[in-house]
Amino acid sequence: MPPLPQTVPLSWYLLLSAILFGLGVAGFLFRKNIITVFMSIELMLNAVNLSFIAFSYQFRQVDGHIFAFFVMVVAAAEAAVGLGIILTVFKNRATLQIDEISTLKN
């Protein structure tokens, strides 16, 4: 097998993926607008995609690529359903601030 034309080591990709994932988590935890929170989740999913692709390149397989495809499609489905639900929430409450939405309590 010829050596992989590799200019960037795997660990860099994984590091970038971890950083992006961490940014997504931070966005999810600290942002107050539902849309922004939703975008943070998309960022996390794309971070995961990056590491799937990096591993896949490393192993010279397509499994990781396939997985990334499915993650993208699922993310799109979640985004579609999410936007629909967000629209309903907005219709009911006229706000998208997370703190103002929460009324179900013990």
Added chain:
Amino acid sequence: MPPGYVPIFIFLGLTILFPVVTLVLARLIRPSAPSFAKLEAYECGIQAASGSRGRYTVRFYIIAILFVIFDVETIFLFPWAVRYKQLGWFGVAEVAVFLAFLVVGYVWAYKKRALEWV
């Protein structure tokens, strides 16, 4: 530093340098006579009517949702397209099944009048 990145950094440096140099040079040698007409958009479309941060009508979201779904689903056609010959009729059948499910979604959206601009 991986060697493959050196051209990229050189390119990056040049790209940053070029506008800076041209703008500074132009400022040094041009005469200055500002007028209102010179500030208008020129060959760049019409004047903006309002800011871009306003609210959009909800209909855009529905179109956007549908677009996202149908746009992303085509991703599964690419692997088939790459190995079209090797997969033969089996691949065609699989893609037909996949598209049939997409069509169910499309028919539903059409019948629910989600595609009409009301």
Added chain:
Amino acid sequence: MSLYYTASDHFVLLPAILLALFGCAVLLFDLTALGSPRQRLWLPGLALSGLGFTAVALLRQHMLVAAQGVEISAFRGAMAVDRFALAFNWIFLVAAVLVVLFSYRHLRREGGPDHAGEYLGLVLLAHCGMFFLATSLDLVTLFIGLELMAVCFYVLVGFARDRRSSEAAIKYLLLGAFSSAFLLYGFSLLYGLAGSTRLKDIADAVANQGPGDPVVLLAVVTSAAGALFKVAAVPFHAWAPDAYEGAPTPVTAYLAVGSTAASFAFLARLFVTPLADAREIWDPLLAVIAVATLTIGNLAAVTQSNVKRLLAYSSIGHAGYVLLGLVAGNNTGLNGVAVYLLTYAPMTAGAFLIVAAMRRTARPAAAPLEAVTAAPVAASPRGRSGATVMEAQPELSSPRLEERASADDAVAATAEPAEDVDDFNGLMHRRPGYAIWMLIFLMSLAGIPPTAGFLGKYYIFLSLIEAGRYVLAVIATLYVAVALYYYFRIVRAMFAGEPDPPVGVAENWGTKVALTAAGVLTVGIGLYPEPFLRLVQIAGMR
């Protein structure tokens, strides 16, 4: 070994194909049948026949597996039907049938279109996702199954589209998507470890790396966090009470039974096959989480006044017991997980469905809606909708029944749902049948011997004692007493409370059949457990 779609692939996949086809069929049929009540009646029928065909396909798989005693592998090892998959698939089927039966005409509270096609289609597609969760041996298909189920449930939870329902849906969606991102991160690390998405290859890779490896640790923690979220285990349980309370109640029943069972199937697969050799990492972790889940679930349930919320917290408590079965880790424990979930399905579905049927009636002085037992059609404000539905009920031919049905339908469509413990006051005097079924479900949930719930708890305790985890067994026993206390609050309200204002029951034949089936299963499994226990003997699989 063929690259293409083989006969055994088809055999294994058939239940999922049927569910997907019938899900789409219900969706499309709804479009053609709009506005014709008589035709709309076919929708639940179509969904039920889909579930019936699925049952036949499962039965054929079951007989083949029982006859050969081995698993049927498909798609080059990505899916396999074994006893584990079959046991869980039967549980999902019970949940789906109960919910479809019950939801017959139970969604029309706003008076507008009932969206029955979408509702039933989503129920079937969620079931399809559950099938993949129980049957897959590959990270990709597991993930697809999980998300197919989850996305359907996001929509179902928000199905009522009112304030509570949409709030529940958005919370469930955001936290659910967040947790699946963690799960995926874990999956990507597992893939990176093994270079394959097959659970077997991952098991080998984890065994090679040894449990001390930091990547293994990170992979276990992130994927476990994602999976534990779905079963509402304690640090990740925040969504459950809100989603359970805000969702339309039949959906709550489906969520509590189907989604939980499927997620446990997923969790068990994950921990038993690929992460088995990392046991020293997750064993203490899971033990702590199980005890915390028991504690929070049972203690928080004590103070709830809303029955749905109370049952939601008690479901969290039940998840704690099931987790203890995984912690015990022996054959009894694994069987216990399946037995517990099998017994949990009818009793939880039954309890939620009774709550779903209950309606608040206005005080007699305030409004003339005495339509609970029998009232002329014209007396109910929704006489017209009642009349159209009457048309849709060819099986109710006698005039008395018709009046009754339309009145009940009016109650279902207009009256507020009765969800507080106080609403159960005096149910025994008004509707003794419902009170007695509820008593049976609550006894079973508490784990009192003649009912099914006892069996599950018995297995879990036995497995803990066999594994020598005496402390855990003692803690688990303590919380049975706590659970008795809060279930007894509902029982006391039903039998000793004064009915004011009287509670009504929105019923039709679907309600009755579903509740009777759930009740018979709850009592039947308790009295005659052998065939059911054989059904869920899953231990010994890898």
